[in-house]
Amino acid sequence: MDAAHLRLLRELGDRGSVAAVAAALHISASAVSQQLASLQARVPVPLTMRRGRVLALTPAGEALAAAGTRVDEALTAAREAVGAFLESDDRPVRVSAFHSAGLALFGPLLRALDGTPPLHLTDADVAHRDFRGLTADHDLVIAHRLAHDPRWPSDRVVATGLLEEPLDIALPAGHPLASRSRVHAADLADESWVSVHEGFPLAGVLDHLAARVGRPLRIAHRINEFSVTAEVVRAGGAVAVMPRTTTTSLAADGVVLRPLADVDLVRHVDVLARPDTLAYAAVRRVLRTLRTVAAEAAG
Numbered sequence: 108m109d110a111a112h113l114r115l116l117r118e119l120g121d122r123g124s125v126a127a128v129a130a131a132l133h134i135s136a137s138a139v140s141q142q143l144a145s146l147q148a149r150v151p152v153p154l155t156m157r158r159g160r161v162l163a164l165t166p167a168g169e170a171l172a173a174a175g176t177r178v179d180e181a182l183t184a185a186r187e188a189v190g191a192f193l194e195s196d197d198r199p200v201r202v203s204a205f206h207s208a209g210l211a212l213f214g215p216l217l218r219a220l221d222g223t224p225p226l227h228l229t230d231a232d233v234a235h236r237d238f239r240g241l242t243a244d245h246d247l248v249i250a251h252r253l254a255h256d257p258r259w260p261s262d263r264v265v266a267t268g269l270l271e272e273p274l275d276i277a278l279p280a281g282h283p284l285a286s287r288s289r290v291h292a293a294d295l296a297d298e299s300w301v302s303v304h305e306g307f308p309l310a311g312v313l314d315h316l317a318a319r320v321g322r323p324l325r326i327a328h329r330i331n332e333f334s335v336t337a338e339v340v341r342a343g344g345a346v347a348v349m350p351r352t353t354t355t356s357l358a359a360d361g362v363v364l365r366p367l368a369d370v371d372l373v374r375h376v377d378v379l380a381r382p383d384t385l386a387y388a389a390v391r392r393v394l395r396t397l398r399t400v401a402a403e404a405a406g
Contacts, residue, residue, distance in 0.1 A: 110182060114175060119172075124162065152165075172263070201246045203228075211356075216393070233307075234307055235250075247393060249377075251375065254375070266378070270353075270404075276290055276366075277348070277358065292369055300313060300325060301344075312372060333349055337354070341361040352406075
């Protein structure tokens, strides 16, 4: 099998359509289709299937794409054995982070690396299922998940833990509960809430709290950006769930964070990367530095 064909199959799985693969690789959609057809001709089981108007991978296609990941990893390791370029610190490293992680980590990361290697930074807050796909365009993807969310697929990406971050309740400083050191879920049953949009990792937290208090919570606003959420809370418009570590700078001047006494809320912040990407010394250096600055942020 041609390694390039296997790579195309993996790209299709990560990017979701032939058109997206073609655009990313700067080739025509027909060229992508022809190469996938050539690969299919060598395999006795279907690798793709139609799902509405897009082409998706079958379970066999997923398995072969995962095997292709290991092929790319082996090829990169082979290049490393004969080419010192992989050990160069001059290679730019592309890092993506969801918003609050970028706010907490991008500045310290830039200061710690001091320009070596060069960084290209992007903020990207996506649904849990879409973080893996970001590794198609970024060397390191800072992602988050709740304890009950599925773990990242180990056959496609390498996940490195950064933080286990407690989640607190953000209250206006003048709220009656703000004077307490901890609050209970039942105390919050009648509040108006700010939630993230449906499908995003933290949306499940309010579902969990609703189950705990025995009735739905009243969602007044849906906002993904925590700096905006903090302004709504500060104005007395609602309460919210906010991460303790990555939003510390936002919990001030009229906003307080209080932990729940009877519900243990935590999210996992991880770095995702394709296995072959981690063969580059520059990428490994950035990953090590990320772990250091995350540990410092957690105190």
